Amino acid sequence: MPEMFTVLPPSDALKVLLDQLPPMVRNENIATIDALDRTLAERPLAPHALPAFARSTMDGYAVRAEDTFGATEQMPAYLEVIGEVPMGRAPLLAVGRAEAAVAYTGGMIPAGADAVVMVERTQKLDDTGIEVLRPVAAGENVIGVGEDVGEGDELFQAGHTLRPQDLGGLLALGITQVSVAARPRVAIISTGDEIVPPEAAPGPGQIRDINSYTIAALVTRAGGTPLPCGIVGDHYPSLLNAARAALAEADVLVLSAGSSVSARDLTAQVVNELGAPGVLVHGVALKPGKPAILGVCHGKPVLGLPGNPVSAMVVARIFLVPVLGRLVGLARPPVPRLVAARLTHNVPSVPGREDYLQVSLSERDGELWAEPVFGKSNLIYTLVRSDGMLRVPLNSSGLYQNQQVDVELF
Amino acid sequence: MPEMFTVLPPSDALKVLLDQLPPMVRNENIATIDALDRTLAERPLAPHALPAFARSTMDGYAVRAEDTFGATEQMPAYLEVIGEVPMGRAPLLAVGRAEAAVAYTGGMIPAGADAVVMVERTQKLDDTGIEVLRPVAAGENVIGVGEDVGEGDELFQAGHTLRPQDLGGLLALGITQVSVAARPRVAIISTGDEIVPPEAAPGPGQIRDINSYTIAALVTRAGGTPLPCGIVGDHYPSLLNAARAALAEADVLVLSAGSSVSARDLTAQVVNELGAPGVLVHGVALKPGKPAILGVCHGKPVLGLPGNPVSAMVVARIFLVPVLGRLVGLARPPVPRLVAARLTHNVPSVPGREDYLQVSLSERDGELWAEPVFGKSNLIYTLVRSDGMLRVPLNSSGLYQNQQVDVELF
Numbered sequence: 001m002p003e004m005f006t007v008l009p010p011s012d013a014l015k016v017l018l019d020q021l022p023p024m025v026r027n028e029n030i031a032t033i034d035a036l037d038r039t040l041a042e043r044p045l046a047p048h049a050l051p052a053f054a055r056s057t058m059d060g061y062a063v064r065a066e067d068t069f070g071a072t073e074q075m076p077a078y079l080e081v082i083g084e085v086p087m088g089r090a091p092l093l094a095v096g097r098a099e100a101a102v103a104y105t106g107g108m109i110p111a112g113a114d115a116v117v118m119v120e121r122t123q124k125l126d127d128t129g130i131e132v133l134r135p136v137a138a139g140e141n142v143i144g145v146g147e148d149v150g151e152g153d154e155l156f157q158a159g160h161t162l163r164p165q166d167l168g169g170l171l172a173l174g175i176t177q178v179s180v181a182a183r184p185r186v187a188i189i190s191t192g193d194e195i196v197p198p199e200a201a202p203g204p205g206q207i208r209d210i211n212s213y214t215i216a217a218l219v220t221r222a223g224g225t226p227l228p229c230g231i232v233g234d235h236y237p238s239l240l241n242a243a244r245a246a247l248a249e250a251d252v253l254v255l256s257a258g259s260s261v262s263a264r265d266l267t268a269q270v271v272n273e274l275g276a277p278g279v280l281v282h283g284v285a286l287k288p289g290k291p292a293i294l295g296v297c298h299g300k301p302v303l304g305l306p307g308n309p310v311s312a313m314v315v316a317r318i319f320l321v322p323v324l325g326r327l328v329g330l331a332r333p334p335v336p337r338l339v340a341a342r343l344t345h346n347v348p349s350v351p352g353r354e355d356y357l358q359v360s361l362s363e364r365d366g367e368l369w370a371e372p373v374f375g376k377s378n379l380i381y382t383l384v385r386s387d388g389m390l391r392v393p394l395n396s397s398g399l400y401q402n403q404q405v406d407v408e409l410f
Numbered sequence: 411m412p413e414m415f416t417v418l419p420p421s422d423a424l425k426v427l428l429d430q431l432p433p434m435v436r437n438e439n440i441a442t443i444d445a446l447d448r449t450l451a452e453r454p455l456a457p458h459a460l461p462a463f464a465r466s467t468m469d470g471y472a473v474r475a476e477d478t479f480g481a482t483e484q485m486p487a488y489l490e491v492i493g494e495v496p497m498g499r500a501p502l503l504a505v506g507r508a509e510a511a512v513a514y515t516g517g518m519i520p521a522g523a524d525a526v527v528m529v530e531r532t533q534k535l536d537d538t539g540i541e542v543l544r545p546v547a548a549g550e551n552v553i554g555v556g557e558d559v560g561e562g563d564e565l566f567q568a569g570h571t572l573r574p575q576d577l578g579g580l581l582a583l584g585i586t587q588v589s590v591a592a593r594p595r596v597a598i599i600s601t602g603d604e605i606v607p608p609e610a611a612p613g614p615g616q617i618r619d620i621n622s623y624t625i626a627a628l629v630t631r632a633g634g635t636p637l638p639c640g641i642v643g644d645h646y647p648s649l650l651n652a653a654r655a656a657l658a659e660a661d662v663l664v665l666s667a668g669s670s671v672s673a674r675d676l677t678a679q680v681v682n683e684l685g686a687p688g689v690l691v692h693g694v695a696l697k698p699g700k701p702a703i704l705g706v707c708h709g710k711p712v713l714g715l716p717g718n719p720v721s722a723m724v725v726a727r728i729f730l731v732p733v734l735g736r737l738v739g740l741a742r743p744p745v746p747r748l749v750a751a752r753l754t755h756n757v758p759s760v761p762g763r764e765d766y767l768q769v770s771l772s773e774r775d776g777e778l779w780a781e782p783v784f785g786k787s788n789l790i791y792t793l794v795r796s797d798g799m800l801r802v803p804l805n806s807s808g809l810y811q812n813q814q815v816d817v818e819l820f
Contacts, residue, residue, distance in 0.1 A: 032608075036627045050791070053614060057788055059671050087644065087668070088604035090614030104670035106604050106717065106788075108615040148789040155794070163820045164627035165793035168620040168719055171608035172790050194498035194516055198442075198581035204463060204500030205518035210578040217446045217574035234497065258497070260514035261469050307516065309578055335819055337747050378467060378516075379558040380582050381460070383575035384565070409745055410573045 007283040009394050010318050010354050013294055016280050017319065018326055020296040024251065025329045026182040032170045037223065038180040039161045039328040046153045046173055049146035054109040056085075058141040061100040061122060061130065062113035065138040076123070076131035085110055100130060109142055116141035149173070159331025181328035184224045186320070187250035188212050189242055191267070192258035192307060193233045210380050211256035211305065211312045218316050222324045224252070234263045240270050243302075247274060251327060253302045254320065256312055257291070264291050267304040271295040274302060285353045285394065288377040289315040301327075310377035314356045314389070337409040339388070341370035347390075348398040358386035359407055370407050386410065417693040419804050420728050420764050423704055426690050427729065428736055430706040434661065435739045436592040442580045447633065448590040449738040450570045456563045456583055459556035464519040466495075468551040471510040471532060471540065472523035475548040486533070486541035495520055510540060519552055526551035559583070569741025591738035593635045596730070597660035598622050599652055601677070602668035602717060603643045620790050621666035621715065621722045628726050632734045634662070644673045650680050653712075657684060661737060663712045664730065666722055667701075674701050677714040681705040684712060695763045695804065698787040699725040711737075720787035724766045724799070747819040749798070751780035757800075758808040768796035769817055780817050796820065 008016065027041040056062065063079060071077040077098075084102040085091040095101050095112035103109070103116055115136040123131040149155065155169060156162075162170075162178075170178060190212045198208045209231055216226035229246045232239050239255075247253045253274075257267040272278035275297030284292045288311035293304030301323050305312040325333060341361055349355045359370040370390060375382030388407040392399055399405060418426065437451040466472065473489060481487035487508075494512040495501040505511050505522035513519070513526055525546040533541040559565065565579060566572075572580075572588075580588060600622045608618045619641055626636035639656045642649050649665075657663045663684075667677040682688035685707030694702045698721035703714030711733050715722040735743055751771055759765045769780040780800060785792030798817040802809055809815060 033623055033626070036630055051617065052612065055617075055788075057786060086615070087602065087670075088606075088613075088616050104672070106602065106617070106668065106670065143786060143788060147786075148791045164624045164631065165719070165723060165790060165820065167627050168624035169790050169794040171623050172618050172620050174608060174611070174618060176609050192497065192516065196498075198584060199586050201584070202462065203498075205496070206498050207461065207465075207516070208582050208584060210582045213443055213581050214574045214578035216443070217577050220446055221574065258516070260497075260516065262514070309575070313575060335747060335749060337745060339745060339748075376467060376553060376557075378465075378553060380575060380579050381558045384579040410575065 007285050007290070008281055009285045013281045013284045014319055014322060017294045017296065017301060017323065020277065020280060021301060021326060022299045023329070024299060024327055027179050028182045029177050029179050032167055032176050032178050035162050035178050035180055036164065036167060037161060039223070039330055040156055040158055040178060041181050041329065042179040043158050044155045044170065044175055044178065046149045046151055046155055047175070048173065049151045050148040050172055051143055051145060054145055055143045056103040056105055056107045056109060056116045056141060057143055058116050058118045059104050060117045060119040060141065062095055062103040062109050062116050063100045063132070063136065064095060064097065064113060065115040065136050065140065067098055068117060068132045068135040071132045071135045073133045076133050078125070079130050079132060081128045081130055114138045114142070157331055159329045161330065184251040184324050184327040185227050185249065186219045186224045186252045186254060186324070187227045187229050187246035188215050188254045188256065189229045189246055190231045190256045191234060191239055192231070192263060195231045197231065210309045211307070214309060214313055215254055215256065215305070215316050215320070218313070218320065219324070222321045223328060224324045234258050234266055236266055236269065239266060240273055243270050243274055247297060247300060247302065251300060252323060253300065255302070255304045256307060257304050258307050263307065264304070268293055271297065271302050271304060286314070286318070287353055287355045289318070292319065294319060308378040309380040310358070310382050313383060338406045339368065339409060341368040341405060341407050343399055343401055343403045343405050344369050344371040346398060346401045347372060347392060349392040349396055351395050351397050354394045355392035357390045357392060358382055359388060359390050360385060361387040361407060370405055383410070417695050417700070418691055419695045423691045423694045424729055424732060427704045427706065427711060427733065430687065430690060431711060431736060432709045433739070434709060434737055437589050438592045439587050439589050442577055442586050442588050445572050445588050445590055446574065446577060448572055449633070449740055450566050450568055450572065450588060451591050451739065452589040453568050454565045454580065454585055454588065456559045456561055456565055457585070458583065459561045460558040460582055461553055461555060464555055465553045466513040466515055466517045466519060466526045466551060467553055468526050468528045469514050470529040470551065471527045472505055472513040472519050473510045473525055473527055473542070473546065474505060474507065474523060475525040475546050475550065477508055478527060478542045478545040481542045481545045483543045486543050488535070489540050489542060491538045491540055524548045524552070567741055569739045571740065593633060594661040594734050594737040595637050595659065596629045596634045596662045596664060597637045597639050597656035598625050598664045598666065599639045599656055600641045600666045601644060601649055602641070602673065605641045607641065620719045621717070624719060624723055625664055625666065625715070625726050625730070628723070628730065629734070632731045633738060634734045644668050644676055646676055646679065649676060650683055653680050653684055657707060657710060657712065661710060662733060663710065665712070665714045666717060667714050668717050673717070674714070678703055681707065681712050681714060696724070696728070697763055697765045699728070702729065704729060718788040719790040720768070720792050723793060748816045749778060749819060751778040751815060751817050753809055753811055753813045753815050754779050754781040756808060756811050757782060757802060759802040759806055761805050761807050764804045765802035767800045767802060768792055769798060769800050770795060771797040771817060780815055793820070
């Protein structure tokens with residue numbers, strides 16, 4: 001049971017954790033229309049070309065391009081209109097030399113034709129005759145077969161997260177089912193003799209559970225399914241039993257530890273007992289969030305979050321969210337929502353530790369300013385009053401007033 | 411029926427639309443734990459102070475600060491430990507002069523005590539005696555009553571969208587139900603004689619419906635509930651009936667028009683017939699998306715999107731998403747996910763028109779580059795192959811190679 005009570009930088013700590021995780025992705029087949037923001041577990045291929053037939057991109061006349069060569073307003077080309085291309089059906093007509101067929105945007109190009117003249121570039125002569133005032137090249141105003149996607153083309157890589165247009169792209173090809181990574185189930189246990197559920201009226205010395213819900217919401221946002229497992233007191237056998245039962249049902253276990261040193265040690269003990277290798281990282285060079293515990297038990301990640309709500313959120317954002325990305329096989333990490341702002345105050349830090357600072361944003365003289373929300377990390381409203389957080393890098397001794405910074409929005 | 415067939419800049423067009431909308435917010439009471447990303451319809455107040463009792467922020471000893479004044483390692487203060495503060499219960503003891511009580515992080519401060527000495531700043535003398543090696547000030551290592559939130563404090567403004575920590579903040583105060591804006595129901599009708607459902611095998615000249623699904627997904631992401639209403643041919647009475655039935659069930663109606671000029675005129679006719687004032691904007695100085703139709707019928711927004719999938723997405727992002735924000739009473743527009751990149755190519759444009767260009771992002775030499783994905787706007791894979799889009803402002807004649815640009819991610 002390799003317990004390393006060293007204090008690793010956050011990125012090293014995350015690597016230690018991820019390196020011990022098997023590629024534990026469960027897949028499921030779901031309807032494409034329900035697959036928004038889900039991550040593909042397969043590389044779908046185009047079953048046919050798109051479009052499957054040549055289509056007009058304009059309202060006008062389907063023609064043989066060569067019949068329009070040299071046409072000008074002074075010397076127009078004369079064409080005979082032989083009929084109309086119906087929408088949604090194959091045209092029965094074929095366009096011959098010096099002939100044209102009325103064609104609408106999206107309509108199928110009839111046999112014989114190879115281009116479309118926009119209606120604005122023509123003039124009606126009589127019931128069936130038109131003048132073409134400018135030449136068109138072959139293929140002009142036409143989408144050719146396979147111009148969007150060729151038959152057999154790889155549409156997406158596995159690990160791609162589906163956006164609105166991706167659903168459209170799949171459905172356009174008749175791909176109505178896709179294989180995606182199952183949402184990781186994240187069991188969450190809040191521990192502490194002083195914790196009661198939100199609906200309870202806390203007695204003296206009791207506080208309501210916060211972390212179960214903030215972490216559950218973060219899991220939802222990150223594409224997982226939270227499994228809230230309630231509150232367990234700081235009692236080793238109870239906590240071990242609850243943790244064992246929760247881990248059996250879940251892909252990830254999160255223990256929101258009590259805040260005292262002994263409560264945190266209890267968490268570490270439980271993680272070690274749950275299964276090998278147990279605790280991998282106990283303590284991270286991170287503020288807030290130093291007492292974070294990262295472990296793996298029987299191939300499943302187990303995280304011990306500090307009890308303070310601010311620390312718990314920071315640790316969950318830094319470690320739990322990437323773990324979920326790993327479990328669904330994300331090809332690329334999600335792009336954080338960053339906004340650039342200038343700092344209103346000096347922010348001291350200590351080299352060798354990564355700091356996360358809560359800030360609120362406000363506009364002043366057309367510029368965005370980030371103002372630190374200083375508050376003890378046991379105060380949830382420190383987070384509520386903040387718009388985002390600011391990373392003070394590991395080897396920085398702080399940030400300076402007026403400095404340009406990137407704020408990661410909540 | 412004010413039909414303005416002028417071509418307005420997008421921001422003016424949006425203003426015309428929003429100005430005609432009544433503040434049409436339906437509210438509903440839901441469980442706070444289900445309220446992630448929902449928008450508050452009320453200004454919740456704190457029913458009590460948080461914390462409700464003074465709590466220790468450290469493991470150590472609750473003391474009277476004055477008993478430690480002047481303490482040093484050479485001249486420690488001697489205190490008698492009279493017991494332990496239990497977690498989650500009111501301590502039965504009271505701390506008197508020269509007394510101390512064992513206190514854990516999160517524990518209630520007992521009567522008489524006003525500070526906590528960290529255990530690291532003490533030394534055990536015997537079973538009940540300790541030495542305090544440094545003084546503490548009154549209030550040190552203690553969170554006072556109401557230090558997080560005072561009783562009666564306004565917790566959020568109406569129009570605030572709830573984030574994970576906000577749920578925690580509400581639940582910490584026992585607020586287990588909140589009043590939020592109902593999700594706007596967005597009816598979506600795809601029109602066109604050539605359109606078939608995704609599960610159908612298209613015959614010659616037919617294509618599968620894309621826009622119903624891309625728009626539905628965009629609505630979901632923007633916090634609305636899509637109501638897909640199927641496909642209707644380019645036939646005025648059918649379209650009018652379908653639109654009327656859909657609008658009766660919905661808060662917003664989106665018509666994804668056929669792509670021909672006549673099909674678009676049909677949409678405008680239907681919007682005018684559906685109810686006053688009808689079409690407000692027909693045509694926007696926008697590429698792609700110029701043929702957009704914006705209307706209001708009986709107080710409900712009705713949007714006519716161009717049939718081309720790229721144009722439809724651009725118009726929906728620019729007009730439909732802000733309409734949904736308005737209908738839920740958003741206090742602040744959502745912050746777009748922007749990334750800064752350099753442009754790989756010149757991008758010509760025309761002053762007087764706002765252009766949206768699809769781009770793909772790639773890293774080269776440690777820099778992010780945005781490469782235009784040139785493709786006809788009827789090709790859905792133009793969007794699929796893009797990571798985001800780039801706005802070329804109304805009065806710009808283009809963007810230049812190597813220029814720094816902000817890409818709005820999809």
